[in-house]
Amino acid sequence: MKIDVAICGNPNVGKTSLFNALTGSRQRVGNWPGVTVAKKEGYRYWKGHELKFVDLPGTYTLGAQSLDEKIARDAIVNGDEDIVVVISDALSLERGLYLLFQVLEATSKPVIFVINAIDEARKAGIVIDKTGLEVSLNIPVVLTSALTEEGVDELCDKILEVYSKPSIDQRKFILKYNEEIEQAIQKIERELEKEKEFDSYNKRWIAIKTLEGDSEVLQLITKSIPHLEIPEDIQIEISSDRYQLVSNLLKNFVSESSYDVWNISDAIDHVFTHKYIGIPIFLAILYMMFKITFDIAAPLSDSVAAFFDWLANITSSISPRWLASLLSDGIIGGVGSILVFVPNIFILFFMMGFLEETGYFSRAAFVVDRFMYYLKISGRSFISFILGFGCSVPAIMSTRVMGDPRERLVTLLSVPFISCSARLPVYILIAGALFKNPGNALFGIYFFSIIVTTVSILILNKLFFKGTPSPFIIEMPRYRMPVVKNLVIYMWNNGKHFLQKAGTIILVSAIVIWFLSYFPAGNVENSYAALLGKLIQPVFKVHQFDWRITTSLIFGISAKEVVVSSYATLVGSQEDSPDLVETLRNSLNPVNAFALMVFVMAYVPCFATLATIKSETGSLKYMLFSIVYTILIAYILSLIVVVVGRALIA
Amino acid sequence: MLIKLDELPEGSVAVIEKVDLPEDLKERILGMGFIPGRRIEVVKKAPLVDPTVYKIGNFRVSLRSSEASKIYVKPVNHIPLFLCPEGTVCKVNALAYGRRFLNELARMGLDVGKKIRILRNNSGKITIEVDGNIHTVGKGRASKIFVEVIE
Ligand SMILES: Nc1nc2c(ncn2[C@@H]2O[C@H](COP(=O)(O)OP(=O)(O)OP(=O)(O)O)[C@@H](O)[C@H]2O)c(=O)[nH]1
Ligand SMILES: [Mg+2]
Numbered sequence: 001m002k003i004d005v006a007i008c009g010n011p012n013v014g015k016t017s018l019f020n021a022l023t024g025s026r027q028r029v030g031n032w033p034g035v036t037v038a039k040k041e042g043y044r045y046w047k048g049h050e051l052k053f054v055d056l057p058g059t060y061t062l063g064a065q066s067l068d069e070k071i072a073r074d075a076i077v078n079g080d081e082d083i084v085v086v087i088s089d090a091l092s093l094e095r096g097l098y099l100l101f102q103v104l105e106a107t108s109k110p111v112i113f114v115i116n117a118i119d120e121a122r123k124a125g126i127v128i129d130k131t132g133l134e135v136s137l138n139i140p141v142v143l144t145s146a147l148t149e150e151g152v153d154e155l156c157d158k159i160l161e162v163y164s165k166p167s168i169d170q171r172k173f174i175l176k177y178n179e180e181i182e183q184a185i186q187k188i189e190r191e192l193e194k195e196k197e198f199d200s201y202n203k204r205w206i207a208i209k210t211l212e213g214d215s216e217v218l219q220l221i222t223k224s225i226p227h228l229e230i231p232e233d234i235q236i237e238i239s240s241d242r243y244q245l246v247s248n249l250l251k252n253f254v255s256e257s258s259y260d261v262w263n264i265s266d267a268i269d270h271v272f273t274h275k276y277i278g279i280p281i282f283l284a285i286l287y288m289m290f291k292i293t294f295d296i297a298a299p300l301s302d303s304v305a306a307f308f309d310w311l312a313n314i315t316s317s318i319s320p321r322w323l324a325s326l327l328s329d330g331i332i333g334g335v336g337s338i339l340v341f342v343p344n345i346f347i348l349f350f351m352m353g354f355l356e357e358t359g360y361f362s363r364a365a366f367v368v369d370r371f372m373y374y375l376k377i378s379g380r381s382f383i384s385f386i387l388g389f390g391c392s393v394p395a396i397m398s399t400r401v402m403g404d405p406r407e408r409l410v411t412l413l414s415v416p417f418i419s420c421s422a423r424l425p426v427y428i429l430i431a432g433a434l435f436k437n438p439g440n441a442l443f444g445i446y447f448f449s450i451i452v453t454t455v456s457i458l459i460l461n462k463l464f465f466k467g468t469p470s471p472f473i474i475e476m477p478r479y480r481m482p483v484v485k486n487l488v489i490y491m492w493n494n495g496k497h498f499l500q501k502a503g504t505i506i507l508v509s510a511i512v513i514w515f516l517s518y519f520p521a522g523n524v525e526n527s528y529a530a531l532l533g534k535l536i537q538p539v540f541k542v543h544q545f546d547w548r549i550t551t552s553l554i555f556g557i558s559a560k561e562v563v564v565s566s567y568a569t570l571v572g573s574q575e576d577s578p579d580l581v582e583t584l585r586n587s588l589n590p591v592n593a594f595a596l597m598v599f600v601m602a603y604v605p606c607f608a609t610l611a612t613i614k615s616e617t618g619s620l621k622y623m624l625f626s627i628v629y630t631i632l633i634a635y636i637l638s639l640i641v642v643v644v645g646r647a648l649i650a
Numbered sequence: 651m652l653i654k655l656d657e658l659p660e661g662s663v664a665v666i667e668k669v670d671l672p673e674d675l676k677e678r679i680l681g682m683g684f685i686p687g688r689r690i691e692v693v694k695k696a697p698l699v700d701p702t703v704y705k706i707g708n709f710r711v712s713l714r715s716s717e718a719s720k721i722y723v724k725p726v727n728h729i730p731l732f733l734c735p736e737g738t739v740c741k742v743n744a745l746a747y748g749r750r751f752l753n754e755l756a757r758m759g760l761d762v763g764k765k766i767r768i769l770r771n772n773s774g775k776i777t778i779e780v781d782g783n784i785h786t787v788g789k790g791r792a793s794k795i796f797v798e799v800i801e
Contacts, residue, residue: 061681065674094707098681213673236669239680240687262708269694269703278697366712370698373714379701471675471717473682476703476710 002050003163006075008103009087010095011058012477014116016040017146018087019055022155026489028394030356032383033058033475037068037400039075046156054081057400060095062102063214067400077106077205083159087114090121090128090143091261091478093254097246100137101175106205110162111172112140114155119145125258132253137173147483177241184211184231195224212238265478269363278367285355289389290446293348294428294439300343308336326514329572334510337568337580338502338561341425346495348421352390353490357482361386362474369472375457378402378472381411385453388418389446390494392609395420396616404470410460412616413626416605417453417633419446421498422560426600429564433584434593445597452602452637501559505607509555509562513569524573539635543595543642546587553599559606591645595638603634652722653730655690656702656715659744659796662692664723671720683707684721699747725796732776732792734768739801741765746794755795758785766797 009015011033020027023042028035040055056075057068064073076084086103088096093115100113115121115128134141140158144151176182188207192198198206198221209217211234222228272281315327355361364386365379372378380402388395395415402408419427431441516529524530532554533547540550548570556563571583588596604627605613614623652667666686669676683706684690693710694703701714713721728743742764745752755761759780770777774789787795 061677063674063677063681065678092708094683095681095709098683212677214677215674235673235676236680236686239685243683243685243688262710266693273694273696273703275695275697362712366696366701366703369701369712369714370696373700378714379712469714469716472701472712472714473678473717474712476712 001048001163002052003083003159004052004054004081005083005085005159006054006056006079006081007085007087008056008072008076008099009058009114010060010089010092010099011475013058013087013089013092013096014146015058015087016055018114018116018144018152019053021146021149021152022051023053026493027055028490028493029486030361031359031477031480032356032361033477034068034380034383034398034401035356037071037397039071044156047160049160051156051159054079059099061099062106063209063212064216065403069401071400076103081109083110083112083162085112085114085155085159087116090115090117090126091124091257093128093250094243094246097249098242101242101245104139104172104174105208106202108202110139110165112142112155112158112162113137114142114144114151116144116146118143118150119147120261121257124261125255127255129253133249136249136253139172175242175245177238180231181211181234181237181241184234188225188228191225191228192221197224208238211235262478265359268479269476272360272363273367282364282367285360286446287443289348289351289355290443291439292351293344293424294442297341297343297347301340304342305336305340308332308339312336322518325518325573326511330510330514330569331507333572334513334565334569335502335507337429338425338506338565341428341561342495342498344424344428345421345498346491348424349390349494350487350491352386352494353487354482355386356490357480357486359477359479362476365472365474366476372472373469375454376461376469377407377410377457378470379474380472381407384411384415385418385450388415388420390421391497392416392418392420392605393612396609396612399616402470407470409464409617409622410457412613413460413622413629414453414456416609416626416630417449417456417602419449419601420560421494422501422606423601425561425564426556427597429580430584430588430593430597433581434588434590441594441597445594445601448598449601452633456633498561501561505559506562506565509558510565510569513551513555513566514573517570517573523575524570529570542639543599544592545596548583549587549596553603556600557604557606559608560600563600591649592642594645595641598641599634599638601634602630602637604630652724653793654719655692655704655713655721655723656700656718657730657746657793658692658723658725659746659794660692660695661744662728662796663726664690664692665726666690666721667724668722669720670722671717675717679717679721682711683709689726690723695747728796728798730793731766731768731778731787731795731797732771732789734771734776734797734799736768736771738799739765739767740797740799742795743798744796746796748794751791751794754791759783760785760795765800 007015007019016027016029016036019042023044025042027040036055036057042053044051056072059069059072062073064070084103084107086100104111130141130143142151142155142158144155185207188210189203192203206217210221211230213235312328312332316324318324361383365382368382369379372382384395384398387398392415396412399408399412427442427445431438435441517524517527529551530547533551537547537550548567552563552566555566568580571580610623613626614620658664666684666688669679669684671679691705693705701712703710703712734740742762764780767779769779775786776792777786
């Protein structure tokens, strides 16, 4: 039999971690609220049944405001799953129970209450009377830990048990409010009963949501019931009643912790959000991240490079000659030039994973929020920007948590200016070839990319959106020591896209480039590739980019790494097969080299990012806008760099 | 006496009295536990003063002052100086941020831990005695000095 189970709960309580433990998936987890922004499905076979789990975005209440919360709420209220599992954090049961009551009101499906992170609760000496809670709530309660996988099997058993029980036995707990509220609820229920269209609705829930002032529900019912009186302050009374019950339950069934679990977190926060050193620490963390990416990876990259040189040497003696050239110049030269950067990219993701898992993300957002306020966005957007250092696609997706559509659009159109990991190969190649201190050039370009992003936010705000800054409400999770296994999964999950790209888009473009550079004449100088590059070269007259660079830039539109692989192929297919770095050194000087880095940083987001912009905004318009906008900015900025740079040197 | 949540300095404890936010935001804030009658603690101000981390139950959440200023509270562990009646002696517990403000207080010899005697408190001005010197402060300043009444 197939049983569908929805997993919901407050943000950051371990829903996805538990989902992964249940289904063996490897969905993204992180110690900050708002990691999951879309429905994710997974399966587990248990005692002859197929259990389908649906992991949902986190939500504090059912009064959904942002897209991710709406996804969660729709699944809870209207979804066609058979069972709803509400997950709560053992150390913040208060909020968990509050949501549980809302879910119990909203759905007629069987509900199971899961108390997760029980490992941490035990360490803190918290004792939870599971049976007591079960009896009071009249639903099954399971204690789990996604870390140790405790309780995971029990949860599966409970799902089967609940599913096989006849529905009459599933009398759930329904919260009774005080007299005044109950009367108001019944009054609305009676009104609803008069209207046919509400027949299939859960009237009590609609009534409660109406009293809570839920804008969507109000919109739904005011059409049929135009004059509704909502007593003042009843919203607060409803919440108070819920909390009253929550605290009674906690008093009866959950013991106080034997020590303050927040002691360590508070001590760490004292430093990381400090009045004076908080911001410098944040900058230092960023600096270290990129410094390490460059330094630790260097020897590893060298050995990868040596391996491909060796391989290309072997293939270059194959006959016929064109095949040798395709293999060694086109494929190995092109794809190999990218794989050299695998160590950098994996190390970068390892460190990003570390930041995510510790809980620093929320703090970073908190520390810089004031700057964001001046930009009329919030610390929330800032998290999207940090994610953008890894990859623009998840960064754009993460904007779903923003309640304000204006903030969301400004953020997602500016995210592409943040230097993603795919741009790293370009930077490292150029910086390594032309700057005495490549690490500083690298940090320079990252810093520049932050500035450009800021300017972009200002421009977009001016261009399209006038408005007031949106609110910024973010939970501070307790700090956690990252588990190495999770970090490795994180690193692999993100880094593997890079490998996949190497095998697909980069491979294909390397072959295409090779063909274009081999035909029609058999030598590069007169090839189609050269023709193409020379065609647009006049645009970069001031920049003084040679045609190899301009051709590479055209192909780099598909994915930024392709700039490097194309260039490598074009250089490799020259008669004398010169050294890549040497050629770069001869054709660029530090000034226009930096201009090239700036251009690559800003110009057209890759195909994947463009597709995400289109799907997240639901409109082709913004995608096209993004293309034109980024090219324009890239061109102007690189021009400025060249002109100013030359003036400074002269 | 109610004051706005964002006016409390770090380390303050207060009881929530009123939440005056727009409906949607209110529902969210209430769901996070900001319910009248509950205890709230000011944990940490950001480096540029805004936003602030508040603690409610076991939950820590950061709010901007644009939202926190719509939440009204009754201070518990200390009250702003302007609420002290004439004749009382109190101890300075906390001071709100503001470089100029702090410098000014330093010139008066006012700092955390100092004892103050309230000589007069009416018509929006407060006359106090610190270390035998007499000063007058306006209501605005007096609302940024948080004291504990000791006699
Ligand atoms: N010690 C411990 N940590 C856990 C447990 N479950 C989750 N975590 C950690 O809690 C953090 C949040 O986990 P997620 O699975 O991303 O939480 P989520 O509920 O899916 O979060 P959102 O998608 O943001 O709503 C991660 O850092 C996990 O490693 C647990 O049972 N024990
Ligand atoms: Mg999740």
